[in-house]
Amino acid sequence: MLRTDWTRRLLALAAAIAVLAIALLIRALADGPLEQHSGTALYASMIYAGVFVLRPRTTPLVAGAAAIxxxxxxxxxxxxxxxxxxxxxxxxxxxxxxxxxxxxxxxxYPAGVLPLVAVHLLMLARLVVRPGP
Structure with a gap:
């Protein structure tokens, strides 16, 4: 397994932990629809991150579709x-x-995943298009 696979897994795991922390914070501070719907969207975003823990070379579109x-x-x-x-x-x-x-x-669920897919694709595009020194 490539070293970058482990790096990707660790980043995905860190992202999932961060999302869980945000979800717990919202649950502790919010009430009503914000608590319910943000939890649902954040659950889906954790699943998106989890896809990369299991399969770090997955593309953002495939991971998004799998999570949803x-x-x-x-x-x-x-x-x-x-x-x-x-x-x-x-x-x-x-x-x-x-x-x-x-x-x-x-x-x-898509509201929690689609923004992550978009940001992920933008980050990958910047890596590809980034000009040399």
């Missing part, structure tokens, strides 16, 4: 009642899988 698809799959699974049952018995399951389906979450 994963979040949508988790949200749709809440229609089965299984996540609600698991959440009754585990705080970790509640945090990871949620409890009840919320159609608004289907919109907030």
């Amino acid at each position: 698809a994963f979040c949508w799959l988790v949200e749709l699974s809440q229609l089965t009642g299984v996540p609600a049952y698991l959440s009754e018995h585990s705080l970790l399951a509640r945090l990871a899988r949620g409890v009840a389906y919320d159609p608004l979450d289907m919109l907030w």
Whole structure:
């Protein structure tokens, strides 16, 4: 494995930890819709970062699509009642899988991922276009 793969993984892990810290801070300070929707968007952005922890050479577009698809799959699974049952018995399951389906979450997941994809693509473009000394 290349050294840059480990660097990418560490950066993605640091980004995920930073997003988690922001989510917890918002949860501690905010109330109502801001708390709910920002948590949903930040959850999706953590999944985006997680893709790079698992597969550091993934392109931003593929990582974005994978993160949104994963979040949508988790949200749709809440229609089965299984996540609600698991959440009754585990705080970790509640945090990871949620409890009840919320159609608004289907919109907030892309809101958490698409800005990251755009910034990531801009950063990569600057690296490619950056003029020499």
